[in-house]
Amino acid sequence: MDRAPEVKTIRRKIGHLAETGKAGDLLTALATHHLNPENGDSHGGDGEGGDLAAVLYVDGHVRAYQGGKKIGKVHSTRLKFPTPATEETWVSDAHGSPVLVVMAKPGTALTGELRALLPQLRTIIGDSRRVLVGFDRGGWSPALFKHMDEAGFDVLTWRKGATADIPKDSFTEVAHVDAHGHTRTWKAADTAVDLLLAATGEAFRMRQISRIVPATGGRTRQIHILTTDQGMPAGEVIYRMGSRWRQENYFRYARIHFDLDSHDAYTSTGDDPERSVPNPEKKKAYQHVVAARAHNTQVLAVCDRLSVGRFSHEFEPSWWLVSGQKSGKNQASFSSRNHGFGSLPGDRDHRVAGALPECQGHGPATPR
Secondary structure, three states: OOOOOOHHHHHHHHHHHHHOOOHHHHHHHHHHHHHOOOOOOOOOOEOOOOOEEEEEEEEEEEEEOOOOOOOOEEEEOOOOEEEEEEEEEEEEOOOOOEEEEEEOOOOOOHHHHHHHHHHHHHHHHOOOOEEEEEOOHHHOOHHHHHHHHHOOEEEEEEOOOOOOOOOHHHOEEEEEEOOOOOEEEEEEEEEEEEEEOOOOOOEEEEEEEEEEEEOHHHOEEEEEEEEOOOOOOHHHHHHHHHOOHHHHHHHHHHHHHOOOOOOOOOOOOOOOOOOOOOOHHHHHHHHHHHHHHHHHHHHHHHHHHHOOOOOOOOOOHHHOOOOEOOOOOEOOOOOOOOOOOOOOOOOOOOOOOOOOHHHOOOOOOOOO
């Protein structure tokens, strides 16, 4: 074709396709064609054969809305503030090329989008081989990790939240040879961690690859990659996690050259009045519950240590004080400075958490 069709023609053609109600089938067929390594014009999912069918990256993309309709605001990482926008979930291959894009429902987190995408991704792959799915901390959910592992998908993501550093003597040199024949090396520690499932209290074990990276002020800090792939070399795990930036690079390139953030039309549909939305007050209440559970665990631990007769039976519960460290977490210990008793093993600064009337009897502590 020696010329491009007019925008009105493109909109009319897209409208005809949408009226058939088979847009999802079309996207699935295109994605299957893209990931099929037998096609001469496709590099496939870069699963490198074997039990791994493909390497995919999933991320959300916020498209700022400039029309006159009143729509919900979404936090834009690029703009660094909430703005009226639509949000999409993009699936890219190992090279950062788009495979599939779906419009996310308003208020849906990446965790929910990932869970909903799994059946469609399995259809696209076409067999039961495992698929490595990489995403950022927005998809953090131990329950989701367990669900993906059971569905035949390996997780690749960053660990979220503060965690204890790995001993420096655990770090060894690891390497990976990329597709261009370049050898890349890192210092890394290959360990395992147990993540608590909030709903059941069970622990889900994952593999953790840790690295030491520069931080501000000339210091260093540790970053941790989590995966359920137990057989992939540590060097390749680091390489695959770093390759997730190819998806971000595509967004930037497409914004400049393909006008990615522009809307092709300003038509809109009404929101579903029956749609469930997150309750911010419920989130705050849950945070209080988590803090109370953590405090209760500390109380029970102190009661158990008192029950072995470590201290005299003449102490008063009022001697227990409330104190916290810089991290905001309470640490249990006994105020021995003013009362002549020895401190608990491993305690610092003689601090304790909370008044503990349930410890008055010095009996074995049991959960309530």
